[in-house]
Amino acid sequence: MGHSEHYEFQAIPPISELDEHNVPLLHRDSCANPLINYYKCLDKGLTFCSSTKDEFYKCQYYLLKKRLDDGH
Structure with missing residues (x-):
C-alpha cells in the first residue's frame, strides 16, 4: 500500500x-533536531512555541509510521 505523504527526516546531530541541549536518550533519533528547536524556543522564554512543538510531534508520528512499516 503506497503512501501519499512524505516526511524528510533530518540527520541526527x-x-x-x-x-549540550540535554536531549534525553529516548529522543536521540531522527527527531532530535525538531526537539532541539523546541528546547531553544523554550529557553528564549517564548510562550508561543507551539509550531516547534507541533513539528517535533509530527516528526515523532512519521518516525513511528516508518518503524511500523519497516517491521512488516
Whole structure:
C-alpha cells in the first residue's frame, strides 16, 4: 500500500550537541533536531512555541509510521 505523504527526516546531530541541549536518550533519533528547536524556543522564554512543538510531534508520528512499516 503506497503512501501519499512524505516526511524528510533530518540527520541526527552530533552527541556533543545532543548533550549540550540535554536531549534525553529516548529522543536521540531522527527527531532530535525538531526537539532541539523546541528546547531553544523554550529557553528564549517564548510562550508561543507551539509550531516547534507541533513539528517535533509530527516528526515523532512519521518516525513511528516508518518503524511500523519497516517491521512488516
